Amino acid sequence: xxxxxxxxxxxxxxxxxxxxxxxxxxxxxxxxxxxxxxxxxxxxxxxxxxxxxxxxxxxxxxxxxxxxxxxxxxxxxxxxxxxxxxxxxxxxxxxxxxxxxxxxxxxxxxxxxxxxxxxxxxxxxxxxxxxxxxx
Numbered sequence: 644x645x646x647x648x649x650x651x652x653x654x655x656x657x658x659x660x661x662x663x664x665x666x667x668x669x670x671x672x673x674x675x676x677x678x679x680x681x682x683x684x685x686x687x688x689x690x691x692x693x694x695x696x697x698x699x700x701x702x703x704x705x706x707x708x709x710x711x712x713x714x715x716x717x718x719x720x721x722x723x724x725x726x727x728x729x730x731x732x733x734x735x736x737x738x739x740x741x742x743x744x745x746x747x748x749x750x751x752x753x754x755x756x757x758x759x760x761x762x763x764x765x766x767x768x769x770x771x772x773x774x775x776x777x778x
Contacts, residue, residue, distance in 0.1 A: 648723035653760050654730050654752035658716040666705050673701055674759040681765040682748075694762075713737040727753045734767070744775045 653672055660669035678694040679701055685692030688704060695704055708714075713736070720731040730750045737743050748767030755761045 648728060649758050650726055650728035650752055650754045651721045651723040651730075653754050653758055654721065654728045654750065655718070657752070657760060657763075658718065658730070658732070658750075661709055661714050662716060664709070664713075666702075666710065669705060669709075670698060670701060672760050673698060674755050674757070674761045677701065677759070677761050677763070679704060679763045679765075681763060682767050682769050683764050684769070686769055711739055726755075727751055738776075742776060744772050746772055 657669055657672040660666075660672065675698055676696065677698070678696050680689070680692070680694045681704070683692070688707065689695055695701060715735045716730075717733040717735070718730055719733065722729045722731075728751070730752065731747075732750060733745060733747050735743065735745050746767050748765055750766070751762075751764040752760050753762040
C-alpha cells in the first residue's frame with residue numbers, strides 16, 4: 644500500500660530527486676507555499692526553527708545543502724496515513740573534499756489535495772552531524 648499511497652509517492656519522489664541531483668524534479672514535488680523543517684527545531688538556515696517557506700526558500704536550501712554535495716537516502720520503511728507519510732531512512736552525505744556524514748532520520752511529508760508536498764518535518768540530530776564535521 645505504501646508504494647501507491649499519494650503521500651508516500653510524493654515523499655519518495657522528492658527523495659529520489661535529491662539522490663539524482665535533480666533540482667527541478669525536487670522543486671516540482673512541492674506546493675508553492677510549502678514549509679520545510681529540515682531539521683525540526685532549527686538550523687543555520689532556519690535559526691528560529693519556523694521552517695523555510697515557499698519555493699524560493701526551498702531553492703536556496705537546495706543550492707546550499709544539496710547541490711554542492713552527494714546526498715543519498717536509504718529508505719528502511721514508509722508509513723503512510725491520511726495525507727502524510729513518515730519515512731524512516733538513513734542519509735549519507737559526501738561533501739566536496741571527501742568528508743562523509745551518515746545519520747538516521749524520520750521524515751514526515753504532508754501533501755495537499757493536488758498531491759504536492761505542503762510540509763516536511765525532518766527529525767535528525769543536527770548537533771551530531773555538525774560534530775562529525777568538526778563544527
